[in-house]
Amino acid sequence: MSQHFSYGEDYLTAGMAIKIAQGEIKGIISEATRNKIQKNRQVVDNIVEKGQPVYGINTGFGPLCTTKITKEETKILQSNILQSHSVGVGEPIDRQIAKLMMILKIQSLAKGHSGIAVKTIERILWHIENDAIPIVPCQGSVGASGDLAPLSHLFLPLIGLGKVIYQQKTITTKELFKHTGLTPVDLGPKEGLALINGTQFIAAHAVQVLSKLHNCLSHADIIGAMMIEGLQGSVKPFYKELHQLRPFKGNIHTATRVKSLLKGSEIMEDHIDCDRVQDPYSLRCIPQVHGASRNAWLHLKELLEIELNSVTDNPIIIDENLTISGGSFHGQPLAMALDYACLAASEIGNISDRRIYLALEGNSPGVPKLLMEDTGINSGYMILQYTTAALASENKGLCFPSSADSIPTSLGQEDHVSMGSIGGRKALRVLENVEKILAIELLTATQAFEFRKPLKSGKILDEIHKYVRTVVPFADKDRVFADDIEKGIEMIKDNTIIHITDKISKREKLSLETQYSNEFEVY
Template identity: 45%
Template sequence: MHMLDPQDISLTALRSLWGGAPARLGEGALARVRASAEAVARIVASGETVYGINTGFGLLAQERIPQDRLTELQRNLILSHSCGLGEPSPRRVVRLMILLKLLGLGRGHSGVRIEVVDALQALVDADAMPVIPSQGSVGASGDLAPLAHMTAALMGFGWIELGEERLPAAAALQRMGRTPLELGPKEGLALINGTQFSTALALDALFQAERVFGAALGAGALSVDALKGSVKPFDPRISALRGQPGQEQVAAEIARLLDGSDIVASHHRCGRVQDPYSFRCQPQVMGASLDLLNNAARTLTIEAAAVTDNPIVFEDEDSAISGGNFHAQPVAFAADTITMALCEVASLSERRISVLVDPKMSGLPAFLTDDGGVNSGLMIPQVTAAALVAENRSLAFPASVDSIPTSAGQEDHVSMAPIAARKAASVARNAAGVVAVELITAAQGVDYHAPLTTSPALAGLHGRVRGISPHLEADRYWADEMAALQSAVLDGKMHDAFLLEA
């Protein structure tokens, strides 16, 4: 069991949570939750007017709510905000969202009772995931609709997936031995204000991007060997003179992957000076993408345990201050940069595929088939890769610059973070498909150099590819093995533990 400390969260821990590791808040966090709840109780008892505790919401913030209607206020808040549309969010994203909400509450500035934390924890422990529509949040005032659906499930409204079964939330809670949660003052607002949905979506895209990037490095190195390309561009002295950290790291990784290749040794003094940019400039392009991904990782690691609800409770002085930490602009920018980075990873990969299937560029048989004409070889898989790259480009317009006012102008600038994050996840899947095609293409190209062999590191990658997609002898049905390789990329089975750093 991973004991979560919101004051000390790491990208490694978040990656583990995304992967399904069991977790709960540690005792220090629970103590802070209790102290914050006691502060809210004292504020209510004092009769002071405080936004979200005893007032309406948004443009209705000037409406004072009598104490005997505070429970009704919170209940109506959740029901009115449970208005999402679209396909249900992936279970892994919902689970991560709940854990991020626990981390935020565990900072002790949200004013919820320990019963709320227990209710959220019970969902995680039972693998009972509320059905969260994927559309409806603009990423400001928090991810209101998605988090409202999460909270409504705790109250017995909506739907919960319990194991493989989708049940009405009330029935699922009963099966879990739980009673519907009744919210106290501030608790509804604390639960639906926050960036946890956007951040979970963005982290999901980031960790997929990490796997795509690692696989693309391997595919790119294998393609260099298939082309009998030069290894000189990966000389560390070149990248050191520029000083960009991602470039240096990528150059070192590709050089490592190619080390010991008989194919490289066979053309050591061939006189070839320059390869196409998609081969030669991998450190520069992939390195720049890596720097973007690492920057996004830093932003999202900070956001994962941030206090992003409103108002924020300061228990040492029994005050609650209304601010704007719920605005998800940092998450939106991070998600858009993930998209940009992956667009370039996929674009570069497709160009290498194109070179390898072109006999004028590669010196290999056209479309990497021996019986061209009767066989089309890898002609149309390259077209599929081109289609995915084109689709990625259409998704690359940054959602983060496309604000639209909501709530009668009270919320007059919003982040669109969840839209940016959903696009990033789509681009990650497309990029994985492109890299899958490159892996097939590069493995086929390397086969033409037999009996010369690739490096020990790349031989392992080549073997994993061949375990899914055998050597091409004659045309065959491609779709299943391409999809299987795409899934293998996204599952992390096509790279050697190349991890981002926050």
């Protein structure tokens, strides 16, 4: 690990956050940032000394904002807020998301406007570097006033409470302290509030959504191209001349990639003069549908990167003379974008299911009904589409926008909330379903390929077909297809298909790059 990321100074992207979480890059606090944090901390100490009322420093929280807290009680207040706000329920979130939450929180705190102490940030860094990841329940945040409940659970270990996953075991923080020699952090005024007031639960989910949706979009283009070959669709809908007349970035990017994947295909050449005028929408409109979802992805990326490099707690300590109690903790900017991304993901699964159905109809010359010659005694691939139909339908139900709802909290003080935390969790559920749908399309496209032999595909798709056949054999009769599906899902999740695509394109010098490639990457 040679590369460092300087919190509070360097520009954080989703890709960079994932690399830090995976241990590929080390996050550090530079001396300049350390000094900036300490200077801002001193402002808070001065406020306490002077006794001037500032929300969250020497007042209560939420509807208790008019309740003054004495100088002696300010520290107790910070410990109490972590405990009282730890009200999460449900299953623990994925440990990768919890780790991302800590990374994103440090980036925000290191901007030097939160009144945090350096020693507190250093303890969070210790948790990241030693992979001691707090247990955080998935439910309980309404996505405004910060992700209060999940962030409270995330930072309970700082004061010796809560549980962590450490060395592959779930243990109490007391056990962690006994094992490592650590002691509780003595939180000063404002620190507890700075820790739990922010959008890091929403943003960490958005990082995962951005990564997973990117992978699903990449797979969808590749598998969609395979299905075009298997069903001998037309390449003309992917011509640049068409998309220059309606130049959406996502459409152009998708069309260029698919056309490149089809280049050099004997299968496509074989029916160049056929009588079919145009294909069904699920083949012909891949640039428009996949492209629209890519545009949604790009929108989420743009907003997320702003959020990752922002200060999202409250109040904000600008300088000695200016402290602002505002609403930068409100999750609405990401909440709406996550709902949009959720719909975009669902549509990728929806059109994939339609292509699977199309492959089973038997209307493409040479491809038998249900993708099997001997049907009747065999059902072929019929029931696999039942599964994709169920998954696609489930996703449609999950697409109701969480951000359309708001239930007042905090005795009406917090009377509009974003529900972005729910939107983030929901989007990840949809993406998991899309991965399963794409896995089934991969199996059906590969099966359709078989009936084009001895014609060969383009070099990339031909190599993918060969690889899939080393994992899932051709089906000439019924078998337990659930086993095949599980292998397909594994290929999607570990990005095998994308790795093969990248390897062959480099080896054969087959460029899949477009004018928008850099924009459509997770860096």
